[in-house]
Amino acid sequence: MIDLDNVAYSYGGAELFSQVRLSLAAGSFHFLTGPSGAGKTTLLKLCYGELQATSGQVRLFGEDAAMMDRDAVAMSRRRIGVVHQDCQFLDHLPLTENIALPLTVSGREADAEANLGDLLGWVGLRNQAAQFPPQLSGGERQRAALARAVIMSPHVIIADEPTGNVDWEMSQRLLTLLVELNRMGKTVLIATHDMNLIRAAKSQVTTRVLRLKDRRLMQAGGEL
Amino acid sequence: MKFDISRVVELIAGDPQADRAVPPTGFTARLTLFTAGAMAFLAVFAMALSFATGRLADRWSSELARTSTLRISAPADQADAQVRAALAVLETTPGVAAARALTPDEQRALLEPWFGPDLPVEDLPIPQLIEIIEDGTGYDPTGLRARLQAEVPAAVLDDHTRWREPLIAAANRLRSLGWVAIVLIGASTGAMITLAAQAALAANAQVIRVMRLVGARDIYIARAFVRRFTLRALAGAAIGTFAGMFAVWLLPSADVAGGFLTGLGFQGVNWLWPLVIPPLAAVVAFFATRAAALRTLREQS
Ligand SMILES: Nc1ncnc2c1ncn2[C@@H]1O[C@H](COP(=O)(O)OP(=O)(O)OP(=O)(O)O)[C@@H](O)[C@H]1O
Ligand SMILES: [Mg+2]
Numbered sequence: 246m247i248d249l250d251n252v253a254y255s256y257g258g259a260e261l262f263s264q265v266r267l268s269l270a271a272g273s274f275h276f277l278t279g280p281s282g283a284g285k286t287t288l289l290k291l292c293y294g295e296l297q298a299t300s301g302q303v304r305l306f307g308e309d310a311a312m313m314d315r316d317a318v319a320m321s322r323r324r325i326g327v328v329h330q331d332c333q334f335l336d337h338l339p340l341t342e343n344i345a346l347p348l349t350v351s352g353r354e355a356d357a358e359a360n361l362g363d364l365l366g367w368v369g370l371r372n373q374a375a376q377f378p379p380q381l382s383g384g385e386r387q388r389a390a391l392a393r394a395v396i397m398s399p400h401v402i403i404a405d406e407p408t409g410n411v412d413w414e415m416s417q418r419l420l421t422l423l424v425e426l427n428r429m430g431k432t433v434l435i436a437t438h439d440m441n442l443i444r445a446a447k448s449q450v451t452t453r454v455l456r457l458k459d460r461r462l463m464q465a466g467g468e469l
Numbered sequence: 470m471k472f473d474i475s476r477v478v479e480l481i482a483g484d485p486q487a488d489r490a491v492p493p494t495g496f497t498a499r500l501t502l503f504t505a506g507a508m509a510f511l512a513v514f515a516m517a518l519s520f521a522t523g524r525l526a527d528r529w530s531s532e533l534a535r536t537s538t539l540r541i542s543a544p545a546d547q548a549d550a551q552v553r554a555a556l557a558v559l560e561t562t563p564g565v566a567a568a569r570a571l572t573p574d575e576q577r578a579l580l581e582p583w584f585g586p587d588l589p590v591e592d593l594p595i596p597q598l599i600e601i602i603e604d605g606t607g608y609d610p611t612g613l614r615a616r617l618q619a620e621v622p623a624a625v626l627d628d629h630t631r632w633r634e635p636l637i638a639a640a641n642r643l644r645s646l647g648w649v650a651i652v653l654i655g656a657s658t659g660a661m662i663t664l665a666a667q668a669a670l671a672a673n674a675q676v677i678r679v680m681r682l683v684g685a686r687d688i689y690i691a692r693a694f695v696r697r698f699t700l701r702a703l704a705g706a707a708i709g710t711f712a713g714m715f716a717v718w719l720l721p722s723a724d725v726a727g728g729f730l731t732g733l734g735f736q737g738v739n740w741l742w743p744l745v746i747p748p749l750a751a752v753v754a755f756f757a758t759r760a761a762a763l764r765t766l767r768e769q770s
Pocket of ligand 1: 256261279280281282283284285286287288330
């Protein structure tokens, strides 16, 4: 699905990481950990084409991301559902329209009705459906972001700290949703600091845990 | 052109969902509406100017085409002989198609506005006029003057084709200037709308970013802006055009002796011409916004 081959990235000056090799096979479940500022968010951005690698090759669904034109990038994003660390909503639209936005922009707003009800129930936002993003709590926003990421039924789900602001019970519920989607064959990549979440996931599915530290991406050690 | 118009129609009837995703910005909306209105108002006047000067140039050049007059002021007893001599000279002048002395009735008619209908022209020492009609090539006025001076000293050649020519040229140039003004108005409208669209795009950078992240293509995002600016330009230009037409209609109408200013207006079916201004403004807005949006989206990536 997504392959990174000897990838390096730097914001202008200093190099953030290099020699990164990563291959997300269809149906795999990966965690990405590492200290704050190590570049986890940056690495995820490379995986959905928001940033271009400074060197090395990123392949999205077999296509070289550096060679893709703008429409091709847009099309590949429809196959990758993303939960952004800072959520990224349109503040002037109610929650339902925000969650349905991926369908709207790809001309499939008709499908929204069918999917929205269940999805809102699953992330526990039925009562907030008509509210606007700025009126929601941090945790509610993250749940909404997850709902938006999965509404297109994408092949790949990439989530950046999806449980950062929710309590343990809710994070278990969100994890269940992601595990369920993974069992349906979706590829999942989650960046998180939350070791308990990783442990909980390991008891349900086969996962690989990667660690970004000291400018390198490695398989996480045995501390888990 | 047909292609463009169908695109504009499609946009106007098109997908309002895209519009909802982009919040309206009041400032750029008012700027576009005002600019399109003011420019359309000016375009109506430029158009009226072009038509008026065009009519004027046509009238001057057709009515006065290739005619001139010879004026003979001689004592009564020599007048007939001088007229005959002058006609003889004119007959042998190359470039003169015909020449004839005006009858007393015609001369009276010319003087009527000043002296009334009962003027006894025959008894007054007024000059006799000879009308000269040129052929296609025209005569050489300097040569003719020299010959007349020698043979008919009482004759004065009044060559109005020659002095009207620069006026006709000026009128024609004024007409072209009117069209140049319309083109410039169109270009400034495009420039202003480009600026307004860029301001709207910059104000919505975050919205555009989010739409992109969820997989919106550039053309989808651009369409939300294009649709809005096209409709605003159409509405503004319609208001401006009708205001301009009303103002032209209020101008005093052209009288018979019609000078240039009193003739500024539209006649008959020419009143339909200003109606092309609003659709034209919409087409300009369509392409200006589309180009601005696609360019900005490429740069913002
Ligand atoms: N747009 C940017 N321009 C310049 N530097 C940036 C930019 N975005 C991030 N950085 C820097 O790159 C580094 C890695 O940022 P990133 O957000 O990828 O870290 P992270 O691992 O996701 O951290 P956290 O766990 O806190 O979310 C940070 O030092 C950050 O300051
Ligand atoms: Mg981060």
